[in-house]
Amino acid sequence: MAREAPTYSRPTREYLLAVHEFVDLHPPTPQYPRDRPRLQVLCNALEVNDWDYLIIHQIYCLLEDAPEQLPPQILQHPGVGNAQDLLNHVLDSNALLSPELRLFFINMPHPMSVYTSLWPLVLQQHCDVFIQFAAQATNINNLHSMCRQRNFPPFAGELFHDVGIGSFTLQKLLFTAAFRHIMKLGHTPRAQHLEERALDIFRQNYMAFANSVKARPGDPYEPAARAQEHGRWSARFLQMCKHRAVPNPPSSQQQQGHIGSQRNQPVQPPTVLVPNYNALYNSRPQAPIDNAQHFGAQSINAAPPSQQGPHATDRPRLPMSVSHDPGRALDMRKPGSPLLPAAPFRLPQQRQPVPARFALHQAHLRSPTLKARQEETILYQYVDAFAVKPTRLVALGGRIAEWKVSISDEQMRSIPTNLFNNIAGAPSARVISQDSQLFRLRCITWNKSQPPSEHEWATAPTSWCPSAYFTFNNQPLEMRKKIHYGKSLPVDLTPMIKPGENVLKIGIVRPSGDESYQTYLLAIEIVTTARHDTIVNKCVEENCLSAPQVKEAIIQRLSGSSLDDEEIAIIQNNLTIGLLDPFSASKMCDIPARGRACLHNECFDLETFLKTRDRHGDCSVTDKWRCPICTADARPQHLVVDAFLQSVYAELDRDGLKGVREIVVNQDGEWVPKAVPREDSVQDHSTAAEDRNSSVGPARTEASRLPSADIDIIDIIDISD
Incomplete structure (x- = not known):
């Protein structure tokens, strides 16, 4: 199944499994006390499908720990420092987290390399979300000053329009921080009770704001709308905190006059901006249409839903609608049934693995x-x-x-x-x-x-x-x-x-x-x-074993002088060597070669060996360098050419014995052909072999009569026993 693009239509709850697995492998420890709160905030965001938080949080973590993975448009944005400072104040520095959690955060929900290779347009949309936030992050200072003057925290509309934060999770964190700073109630049961009531008011405020945007998607956040939100929710906040004097919200005329007077004065940063509503929403990723749920069955070559222009809706993305209690803490303990099977369970290996089907998640x-x-x-x-x-x-x-x-x-x-x-x-x-x-x-x-x-x-x-x-x-x-x-x-x-x-x-x-x-x-x-x-040239010119070298190695092998100290050694009186190329099995090798790690004297044809290597494009596959006879290491730098067999081929060719398939080498290094008779030429080969044996002396004649190699078993007694 193709990996689904991380668009706003994809439920973030799918990523909770990855969080559970991480917590099982890396339980929070007292050494890093900030791990548990940060994980809890992430889980809360995943519970309510808060994609804005996932996007901003991942880019913030990359800015802290791996900025080289981010696109230049984020690193070079003038407001990225203000955004990073704000998130550092709200979430704490990543330096307080464990290394494992920091690595987990920079890859949640997906590594940057995956976005780059599979979903470049989705990556661009995520960058737009963060840039929109970074462009307005400096306004938080002005908003905090206003909140201190009026003695109540910011509301959803202000955080969305003035600071560019659409994430419910980040809005709630900023609201909580402002509430604690303004109220200064300390850590008492009454303070906790008031904070819970304040958060309940904020949740209702956020839901009402989201519903109003859905009902009137084109309405900007004009002073009248701002005054209406202040009047409704500040009154409820004042009723909750009777011991605190909450000033009456300014009227619509007062706010219009105040803003009008500001327009006639020089702009002094930081100022509270009232961004263009449509521009703010149009910069956010668009949700796919109804066929998005079938995206998982599409081919990996198909563009993600967010990249399919004709299939995307023109409706701007609205703030997240909270259909259930978004403040409910996620229980990070294991559910009733274990998340992972008990050890030593191992996933069964497929009988015939098909990467084109089962490895699509790693197509990149x-x-x-x-x-x-x-x-x-x-x-x-x-x-x-x-x-x-x-x-x-x-x-x-x-x-x-x-x-x-x-x-x-x-x-x-x-x-x-x-x-x-x-x-x-x-x-x-x-x-x-x-x-x-x-x-x-x-x-x-x-x-x-x-x-x-x-x-x-x-x-x-x-x-x-x-x-x-x-x-x-x-x-x-x-x-x-x-x-x-x-x-x-x-x-x-x-x-x-x-x-x-x-x-x-x-x-x-x-x-x-x-x-x-x-x-x-x-x-x-x-x-x-x-x-x-x-x-080929390196093997022939530099890595060529001379005939005397090969013969000396065979003599030592047959005499047993090259053996290590063992209890029992098997010594042969002679050695049979095949002459045919294993690839064709019908002709001798033009360039006899073998690997240095090979224990046999048989060779394969060098040219044929190279030309039969598996290829990927215009080059061979890296790991297909095994000897076709014994499967030992036969990489090019370890190939050697056997000059002894070259001399054997030349001598057999001169004597008209090209049909010989094997030779027998005796303990003194002399060799004789071991002809394999054919039905139509038994007499010819026998006669030729006898003529050749008579020309090489009695040693070869006697060896040629042997039907097979005699084997002596020699006991070696270790005198140290």
Whole structure:
């Protein structure tokens, strides 16, 4: 199912599950006493579908902790400082919150990267909401002064029109702060009772204001409407606080005269602005029409409802209508049934995972299509080095670790950038060339005490620690896991790389006593790009094993001198080596090659091996470098050419024995062909083999008569016992 766009028609209560899950994993602690109140405010906003609060709160948290993720239009707005100061006063600084909660807040309801890739128009609408608020945030000082003079807090219409706040949650917080400042009742039961009654009056005021806007959507907040609201609600407030003298609200004529006199005087900031009503509402996101509830079934390529012009209503968005008690506190405890299944429950793996169906929620994580800078260039990608070597997650049980990777300007020139597709939902493209470098994060399970070799790391499957969370340069990372893709996939860090210092933050969230995270190794890999001819030339010229080297290795293997100390060793008198290319199984290799990690002497044809690598666009897939014979690591930098087999091929070709499929190498390094007779040419091959055996001496003749290799079992007694 496609991920639904976060428009005003989408119920915010859907995000309560994420809050419950976070609270289960990170219960508030005495070390961070501000965590619980901030979570409670967020839950209250989610309960009443307060999208304005979610938008303003997320952007505020990003301004505090990750401003680099915000669009320039917010960072460069002249009023953003006033808006940040106001929210800091109302919500408290994020520095008082736990690191886990701060990370959670900057991604609620969705990470900025998701908005950028999937819903750019929705992101623009959210920016408009915050900018409208930032443009009028400075007026709060003037409004507070007015409230102190008249001895009653601001009302819904004033907060909406003068300060640009449509969020019920933020309005209630500002009303409460002003009430406490004006009344100065202290922390007594009577003060609490009066505050509850005042909030009840404010809720009724907000509901009446919202209903009046719905009934008369085009009416501006003129002085007469302002005086009417003051007269109605200040009287109720005065009746509640009889011990406080509340002045009579000014008449309509008085207010008109007062405002008229202000127009004839120079404007001195800050002033209470009366914004254009229609402009204020038209800058807010529009609600989709009735078919919005079917959006979840639409294709991921379809534009979000808020981006579909013909399907959007022209009716301006009204202030939130509170259909139930919006001040009701949300019980953050677990409901009667557990939110999560009891350990050690594991979600069953799909028999045949279909990412195109089950991984649509991570469509924005699709790998970009690789394009060669020069056409008709055959390119290959493979892991060539480490920016951070494989490291065990041992000391991360109770803290957030940081890995720092420095990138020079020269390295930055070799890192390609992504080119975003204009077609909605289409993957981005990445232009690469010889020596292009990519960076990625990978994790494996490793239960052995010794660290893995380079070959073992390369062939180990990716496996993500379920209790680990990562951010790279303050951008949260999403894992593509086996449950959705059939296998876990590495995380591409390339688009987030910047010159200078890059920081990976690692956090482990685990139940007490769970040490399973220590079985995982994590590394940052460097992926290199090379041309076809570059790989072939390097293998032939630099990574070529001479015939004497190969023969000496075979002699040591057959003699047992290369074995480690073991209780029992199996020694062979000879070694059979296949000569045919495993891809065709019908001809010898033109360039016999194998991996350094291979334990066999059989080879595959280098050209055929390279041309059969799986491709993604104009380049090979990074992790498809396994030996076709033994599945060991066979990345280009570890491929070697076997000159011994090349000499064998040349000699067999000279003697007219191209039909030979195997040879037998004796303990002295001499070899004889092991012909496989065919029905129509048994005599020819036998005669040719006998002629060849007679020319190489009695050692080969005797070996050729052996139907199979003899095996001696030698007991090795450890004298230390």
